[in-house]
Amino acid sequence: MIPDHLRYTAEHEWIWLTEAGLARFGITDHAQDALGDIVFVTLPEVGTRIEVGQPCGEVESTKSVADVFAPVTGVVTAVNDSVITAPETINADPYGAGWLAEVELDSANGGNSGLMTATEYEALVANI
DSSP states (O other): OOOTTSEEOTTSEEEEEOTTSEEEEEEOHHHHHHHOSEEEEEOOOTTOEEOTTSEEEEEEESSOEEEEEOSSOEEEEEEOHHHHHOTHHHHHOTTTTTOOEEEEEOTTTTTOTTOBOHHHHHHHHHTO
């Protein structure tokens, strides 16, 4: 099931806009399923500025290594250290405990143009 309250990218990242105005993101269930058992994660450092569409981390599985693309533009305010020590959390709970980072959005443009709704993302993955 693809959660309705999140927004999605064509690169299979999800984003949740928090009440505090931050953007928490991770990879989708579709992405973690395609990767298989995740064994290693590289995340951006707190304070790093990330740019929408640019690689900002990596997820390594028993099958391959995949870039994590920034779903928004802004400055990283937090990373989920638990997925670094227990990367399998992403497989078990990609939309919850398996989140990757939080970002303070760029105020110039909101940093979140081009995001899809759950319905739009569902249509995308149905055609893969």
